[in-house]
Amino acid sequence: MDKKSNFLIRRIHSLLAIIPIGIFLLFHLSLNTTVFWGSANYEAVINFMKTMPLVWALELIIIFIPLLVHAVYGIWIVYVAKNNVLDYKYGANWAFYLQRITALITVVFLVFHVYLQRFMVHEAADVISGLTGYLQNPLFFALYALGLLAAVYHFCNGLFTFLISWGITIGDHSQKICRGISLVLFVVMGVWGVGILTAIAGF
Amino acid sequence: MASESGKFINIKVKRQDGPDSAPYWEEFNIPYKPNMNVVSVLMEVRKNPVNAQGKAVNPVVWECNCLEEVCGACTMLINGVPRQACAALIDKIYDQTGFGKQIVLAPLTKFPIIRDLTINRDRMFENLKRVKAWVPVDGSWAIARGPRVPDREQQWAYIISRCMTCGCCQEACPNVSNKSKFIGPSHIAQVRLFNTHPIGEMHKEDRLDALMLEGGIQECGNAQNCRKVCPKEIPLTNHIAFMNKETFKYAVRSWRTK
Numbered sequence: 001m002d003k004k005s006n007f008l009i010r011r012i013h014s015l016l017a018i019i020p021i022g023i024f025l026l027f028h029l030s031l032n033t034t035v036f037w038g039s040a041n042y043e044a045v046i047n048f049m050k051t052m053p054l055v056w057a058l059e060l061i062i063i064f065i066p067l068l069v070h071a072v073y074g075i076w077i078v079y080v081a082k083n084n085v086l087d088y089k090y091g092a093n094w095a096f097y098l099q100r101i102t103a104l105i106t107v108v109f110l111v112f113h114v115y116l117q118r119f120m121v122h123e124a125a126d127v128i129s130g131l132t133g134y135l136q137n138p139l140f141f142a143l144y145a146l147g148l149l150a151a152v153y154h155f156c157n158g159l160f161t162f163l164i165s166w167g168i169t170i171g172d173h174s175q176k177i178c179r180g181i182s183l184v185l186f187v188v189m190g191v192w193g194v195g196i197l198t199a200i201a202g203f
Numbered sequence: 204m205a206s207e208s209g210k211f212i213n214i215k216v217k218r219q220d221g222p223d224s225a226p227y228w229e230e231f232n233i234p235y236k237p238n239m240n241v242v243s244v245l246m247e248v249r250k251n252p253v254n255a256q257g258k259a260v261n262p263v264v265w266e267c268n269c270l271e272e273v274c275g276a277c278t279m280l281i282n283g284v285p286r287q288a289c290a291a292l293i294d295k296i297y298d299q300t301g302f303g304k305q306i307v308l309a310p311l312t313k314f315p316i317i318r319d320l321t322i323n324r325d326r327m328f329e330n331l332k333r334v335k336a337w338v339p340v341d342g343s344w345a346i347a348r349g350p351r352v353p354d355r356e357q358q359w360a361y362i363i364s365r366c367m368t369c370g371c372c373q374e375a376c377p378n379v380s381n382k383s384k385f386i387g388p389s390h391i392a393q394v395r396l397f398n399t400h401p402i403g404e405m406h407k408e409d410r411l412d413a414l415m416l417e418g419g420i421q422e423c424g425n426a427q428n429c430r431k432v433c434p435k436e437i438p439l440t441n442h443i444a445f446m447n448k449e450t451f452k453y454a455v456r457s458w459r460t461k
Binding site for chain 1 (some may be wrong): 246375377378379380382383415416417419420421422423424425426427428431432437440441443444445446447448449450451454
């Protein structure tokens with residue numbers, strides 16, 4: 001392979017999105033599901049997570065570095081595309097365009113999300129009470145839900161294109177089935193995520 | 204059809220006098236006849252190069268060759284869609300848009316313009332050389348019959364072999380732009396075609412290497428427009444997915460055996 005080629009970085013960019021970022025996203029939503037059983041429940045689970053040895057190293061290696069690499073190279077990919085959805089109004093072309101729009105929304109959302117809920121406050125009780133206050137503002141709730149839905153769309157549609165980019169779904173039939181699975185997953189994860197926000201706003 | 208005699212075909216052409224001059228639009232009215240195509244309309248413009256305002260102008264420059272949708276030379280944007288002018292029948296266009304509706308002609312946007320509707324497609328031919336899209340059998344003496352290609356492979360390989368490097372897929376692909384060096388969908392399918400051929404297969408590593416260079420298969424973003432616009436109905440997205448698998452396997456094997 002030529003040294004100048006971006007083949008390796010494109011494949012790493014694609015892989016990181018699923019392992020570990022996609023898996024982390026599912027894990028993150030699963031942990032937050034504990035809010036449905038009350039904020040004390042949530043706090044107990046988060047405090048347990050914090051007792052894990054070298055939790056800072058896990059955050060760095062599983063979350064921060066992969067996200068940073070994916071986001072920085074991904075912004076370059078967004079820049080390179082010459083979008084043409086108005087000339088070619090096909091479903092897959094819209095999905096391609098939305099993948100890039102949601103990429104940018106997700107970057108902004110995550111910077112805000114990590115600052116607000118990881119660095120500004122770090123105690124589980126403070127995180128949840130702070131967020132409850134913010135989410136009771138309808139505008140904040142709408143923007144926050146938009147960020148969450150953008151991230152979920154980016155993951156679900158990305159899963160569909162990941163399967164093509166790695167040559168797993170090759171034919172029309174397998175691609176069509178996985179397109180359907182990706183759509184169902186988007187709806188399920190979207191309802192799940194907004195449900196969590198609604199529960200937190202209700203405390 | 205009698206009621207349509209005395210009527211005109213109105214076309215609007217995006218013109219450009221030279222590679223570096225500014226583009227401009229010009230309209231022409233051509234007397235309607237049944238069974239015309241965009242090429243024959245442009246030939247009428249050439250016979251009598253007078254624009255819709257009645258002013259004598261230089262005739263519109265365009266390329267065409269085979270007139271049966273196998274060479275790709277007359278590819279242009281017709282009402283915004285990249286396709287061959289020879290296969291664009293005026294009556295069929297009117298069936299969709301309504302009789303007499305203006306037909307807009309423009310050169311492809313992803314290639315350097317030479318003049319009017321004529322573009323420079325060298326880039327596509329250079330990239331075909333880069334991926335070695337041929338079977339190297341030429342020699343100075345006769346060699347025996349080659350191996351046979353199984354029927355099940357012929358079925359899909361024949362469809363790829365219909366590719367005429369017309370540039371429609373490159374035009375529709377959002378990842379083919381002046382900001383990227385993407386070789387485009389057609390060339391990825393060509394690698395599959397020649398890597399499947401029993402003799403072409405002997406050079407498959409060279410083609411896979413070429414496909415993984417800067418601007419190679421990794422630039423595909425799965426927008427899947429290529430397949431929708433391909434006039435030869437090549438399922439480009441399936442071939443790209445297959446070559447994604449092949450290049451990945453090849454990359455792993457190269458690394459392990461290095």
